[in-house]
Amino acid sequence: MDYKDIAQQIIKIAKKKGADEAETYLVNSRELNLEVRNGEIESVQEASNYGLGIRVIKQNKMGFAYINDFRPENLEESVSRALNFARVLTADENNVLPDDPGMTEVKGIYDASLSQIPMDKKISLLKEVENLALKVPGITRSAGASYGEGESEIVVANSHGLLKSYKSTACGYGIGVISEKSEQKTSGYESCSRRFFSDLKPASEIATSAAKKALEMLDPKPIRTQRAAVIFVPDVAYALLGGIIQAINGENVLQGASFLGKKLGQKIASEIITIIDDGTLEKGLASAPFDGEGVPTQKRVIVENGVLKGFLYNTYAARRAGVKSTGNAVRNGFDSLPGIGPHNFYLMSGSHKPEDIIAATDRGVLVKEVTGYGINPVNGHFSGGASGLWVENGKIAFPVKGITIAGTAEEMLNGIDLLGNDLDLNRSTTAPTLRIKSLQIGGE
């Protein structure tokens, strides 16, 4: 089946049925998922699937339909459904489709050999990582090792003549382990995701890290409620960046639902903070030549030396705000309308070794895990559960569990005083180790 043909065919049908503008977003993909536990393969899941979304605009009103049944009569009916919806919605002059024919050159997002690598090799990798993790003294059980890979082709076509496609791959594996010591039970998990199979971290590294995460949390001690330094490891960067991503979403800004809405050009974080959104990063897990509606991606500075420089826009929100799309339309699949989201989103690294940041801390917590919703994008409040290692006089003293940390985005972002040099760009939303000078910690 030629998917570009199908995509264009739908545009033709939509125009014929009276659409002013029409767009097809088509995804054809394949996935493989494997699970191993206690040295045995536990599940194998394999499938390929496809589907498409049809966006139509008539008199500035927009309707959308999605379908995974490509029989001509059903495709035609879906177009009618989308148009029927368009007729009853509210007209909005900002409902337009993009016409930029450009594609950003992005290297290393498709591993053509991925599907050729035999399943046995992938299963062996899981058996190896599990075996290595179980060998670590103190690790008593495996919670299972899993591998997943996906390959997809995305086609975007619209009635302005835009027709683009690209292929991408991703693969990853991880292991969960448990450590039991009398009545205590701790768990540790580590994983690695890459565009290319050959770039995956070795099993020994993943196994060691998962085991360490479980073991270092044994024999926790309570701490009292207090203010102290909070050090975030890269694993928990999302707790900080997630709320910022929502708050710089151009549509949330337009709706007044962002704590950063009125801060463009103002200082929102400490001078050492620079945040980048990059859709062009080589081998980046969130890199792509164009966004969810076909607009070329870019690399942009969002926060520079603490000053907020820009928001993220898709075509609709950009037009409404009187700016150009920043290439940040995201789709969660063929069944979703283009929303707004980042590509590879990261806080630039600093110069300190993570161990030096710990050594420079008199009293505080090295946070290994944060639970909850992170920063509230509407009002900037932060509150979450946390666990990690207590730091006393520059040294790790004991693990702490069941603590909470809370503050405001303003307090947290301006309070960052030390940045690590350990940025790992192989994650799509990430930051180096960072220290917030002082934050409220809830304990006993």
Next chain:
Amino acid sequence: MNDNFPELKPIDRRRFLLLGFQGSLALAASPLLIKKLLAGSEAHQLDLSPEILKKAIAAALKRGGDFADIYVENRISRTIILEEGKFKSAVFGLIQGAGVRVIDGNKTGYAYTDELSDEKILRAAEVASLIASSGKKIQPASVKEQKRPSYITVKIPLQEVIDSKRMEIMQRAHEAALSYDPRIKMASINYYDEIRDRIIANSEGILLKSSLPLIFFIVQTLAVGNNTSHLGRERLSRHSGLEMFDDLPPEKAAREAVRESVAMLEAKDAPAGKMDVVIQNGWGGVLVHEAVGHPLEADNIAKQTGAFVGKLGKKVAADIFTMVDDGSLPNFRGTTDFDDEGTQMKRNVLIENGVLVKFMTDILSAKQLKMERTGNGRRESFRYYPIPRMTNTFIERGKDKAQDIIASTKNGLYVQSLSGGSVDPTTGVFNFTCREAYLIENGKKTTPVRGATLIGSCLDIITRIDAIGTDLDFGPGICGKGQSAEVTVGQPTVRILGITVGGTKQRR
């Protein structure tokens, strides 16, 4: 709004038969529709011959195995969004597919296809069969269609509702939200409904068909004032026809979202530290859903990793604590006629007067643990194989009056609504963010506080519940566990002694 919007195509005859008695009442009152029914046929019906189902099961077991099943699904959905006074977008979705599963010992093989051709279904069966290596051969029982009682009744079938009717309901919520308080700057109304048709057949000989309607209605309101802002939310959901809104008026949902938004504008910073917490009846049940429900799902028991391993028959909670999962509560969001493996839904008491009596199983974990099938084998869609999931999970009602529980709490936190939370099923450590909370001072609910987080361990908190109200109520939610599921959570007002609360303010 345009009232001349063309009516949706009528459902075809076969779909109508699948719906069974559910649609028949309303249809009888609508001769026009019956005429259309006979005249037209909708392309996307879900019907496969018993022959292909049998062939797929046989193909799946070709290399051996203990069990095989096929799950066929068709989902027609509508989403409409009203935001900033505009009907911004509307989505019509049609998704179909089939998945074939083979269980061989502890191993599961699974493959699915979007295309419902015999060739693609048999190909999926072949891929799934590759898992089998035990050499164990079974003779699949011949499938025969069976009927099961349904816990879902429909008066106004969704497939007969024109879109302008849906939009009218949304408009009612929107107008109510904006009229209630001048501090409300924006209201967003999200309407979703679907009809999910299922066919389930397996090597034990079952063949079941069902068609389930579902509505999910979300009102969010943004209040601005007092130098801050708060996004309030209320959700309504049932497996039901459009008559849901007669019971649960959209205006009432709007008022509830507005009440929360405005109340929280006055919020002060939450205290931090250990304190007694009273949780309001209804949606607050999400705490036990996460903290206790997930660890009671039998997959992590079968894997020997769960927090409740080895605790069956033992006292795990306070005497007054009884917890139930019941997938047969009429029309609830977590209710279905049978689960996604064809097991009948029923009431399962999980913890009775503090004693752990049952885990929630799917077919695989029931087999591994030699336990009964409880009807908790669920899946998000044909793209996933089933795993043990909750349905409608709640704390059974107690003996205390809600107002007495507050009045007898000297100082603490009153949690009116929780955002949601998560739990590590291995360790049982959970966390929750409060949407709306108040201080309790000298037995009275006083100042609203923002940014409170509750954390603790499941094994610990259920021993610290010391008061349970008579006012059992429920709230709808979406539960995630690698795949999402529609659930209801519930509880009466409860008090838990000494939970760690995270806030920004040092406590006196």
